[in-house]
Amino acid sequence: xxxxxxxxxxxxxxxxxxxxxxxxxxxxxxxxxxxxxxxxxxxxxxxxxxxxxxxxxxxxxxxxxxxxxxxxxxxxxxxxxxxxxxxxxxxxxxxxxxxxxxxx
Numbered sequence: 001x002x003x004x005x006x007x008x009x010x011x012x013x014x015x016x017x018x019x020x021x022x023x024x025x026x027x028x029x030x031x032x033x034x035x036x037x038x039x040x041x042x043x044x045x046x047x048x049x050x051x052x053x054x055x056x057x058x059x060x061x062x063x064x065x066x067x068x069x070x071x072x073x074x075x076x077x078x079x080x081x082x083x084x085x086x087x088x089x090x091x092x093x094x095x096x097x098x099x100x101x102x103x104x
Contacts, residue, residue, distance in 0.1 A: 014026055
């Protein structure tokens, strides 16, 4: 398997480690290497598990002390106009802790 990996990406772009139960852990140092290895494993029907890269993970943000009358659609539009991708907005019902939570 290591020889096949070397044909796909340069050896400096990843590290390997033998784990229990005949598994190999591969850590990629470059996002492109990660994408190439995932494509290779999918194309060759290799069973694997991966974590989502940090660059692709969603951020959760809380905006506190907003008035309850603020329309969440306006907040979504404003955040989108500033380049954020908004998945959802949850407006707190707690009057003492009125805030919006959104994932981007």
